[in-house]
Amino acid sequence: MSIQISGLNGLLPKTNCRFTWRELTLTDTNWASQKSYDLSADLSLERAVAVLSEGLSFCEKLSLAEAAASLTTNTNTNTNSHTFDQRLFFKESNYTRFDLIEQIKNLSKELPEDFLRWCALKKLNLKDFRAFLNDYKKNNDSVFFSKLSDLDPTKNTGLQIIEVYFDLCAQKKVSPEDLLSFKNAETLLASLKKKRFSMTLSKDQIIFDELSKIKVAAGVKASLKRNGDKKQIKLELEADSPEQLKEKLQKSLERADSFEKAWNIKSGASK
């Protein structure tokens, strides 16, 4: 018999073969035919967990630690007085903020499993969970997290989506249902950012539109680009010869006032 881990069942770290410690399953494998190796003959439970945890992501470490801890809480199992100190385990893994780990452990029991798999796959670390730790509301947000897992974004895109989504939820500018139609994570992120930074980006858009209207010469295109806290005018210019380049630069220079006017256009966004 192997012990089932409540809450994190099915999320045990994946290794090339299955490792157990006596009747306790510590890791899972993608290959059903793989043999299980019982580490209890050679290693204490603490040592087995420490060895297996090397190279695992934070989420996988969390599952492994939960699995090991379950041995001492499962009353149907003859534990032979084995204990597993999760606090010590995480401290030795350089995670010193155990209060935060406890909060994430509790949260992970409520998060959809497909999202937890995504977290493990993308190797999310402790601080990544802070973007939504206090704001997760099971009834509504599980829909969001499942949708996010479906879209399978990169770690960076996914974390940005989570943060912006929760910001917008707090501002009551989004609901999980708004996200269901999106087929692509990047498009979803762009749409959320448009709402989150609506004052700045709508002003950028107005300037962008004004710049696009300026007729300089064929093959010359002016647009607006955001670079962090600054706006930049981007001028694209194609020329077939040095003479043409000179001519187009000259014409662009003649339009300098128009560029300035577009840049300073009042959108009323900053009131």
Added chain:
Amino acid sequence: MNKRYLEHYRESFSEIYIHPESEGSAVALRFKKFFPEKIKPFEDVARAKGLMTSDEFDQSKKRILVQPHKGQFFKQCPGGNQNSACCNYFVLNLGSQCHFNCSYCYLQSFLNTPYLVVYSNVEKALDELTEIAERGTGGKMRVGTGEVIDSLGLDPITLFSELIMEHIHKFENLGLELKTKSDFVDHLLDVKNKGETTISWSINPEHIVKTEEHGTASNAKRLEAAYACVTSGYKIGFHIDPVIWHPDWKENYSELVDQIAEIFDPKDVPYVSLGALRFQPEQRHIMKERFDRASYVNSGELFKSKDGKLRYDADLRSEMFKFIIDRFKKHSRAWRIFLCMESPETWLSTYGDFPKKVDGLEDLFSPRASV
């Protein structure tokens, strides 16, 4: 200590710890005298690495630790670097953490000590000041005690400011700035040897004080305290920092400027500084955990700037700065206003010139002295 202060502190602190090496120090004795019921046996708590959790940070504001400072008290202000213009400021840290609770406070991403620390060996700080003053830097040095702790927040207990004023009074090349969001000035009004001391207030419209600067004195109280200081012979300063965008920002900042200009004469106020909301990106998580995620600060539209901090769009910053400066100048051209921790580009778009060339600010931005 007056009753109002005592009540305020009794509500603010939960526990007070005295390090064995600080037993018998003047500041430890005062904590014991005023708050005997809060004194707990000293415990050397293991310190975790990295940022504190929001609960730990909240607790650290309520737990006082009096201990000796082992390092250097006197430092150059970190404000001047390749990305921002420097105003020749030096800091003297007499503790760390603050019992006020501003949503944007940079200490949230700076501290990892679970206490509000008060240093007991202030005489070492005075020795450092003597050494620096005697060595000299060729110019006047402005020294501030409000970098990692509110200069006056605990001053009615510690009485550090009076000690430092008395000390710098002996040196012509030292000026002191006490920076605060409190109105705790009663104990300073009768100090005889003030030296060249400026007491300055970080101020914001009342609406922002209520929504973002929790536990601090109201703006009216701060201005009242500032007026009392002017009357008793101090120079004062104002830092409108951070300027925070909100829907009624023009009306609210106009009202604030008008209040200042109606109460004070520019000659009593050597400078007013302006700075827009800014913080390190990693700080945003603890801010969102500790305060309303929809607050002005947490919902602000901030973008990464060249120095890595999150800031409003550069044009919006300039617009807000220009607006506030123009409002001051409508009252009098004599108001001296500078931008704090801003890029040369923002200076250019706000003032049309670099700080060293702006009328009235040349001396503040003369080549940086070093110690």
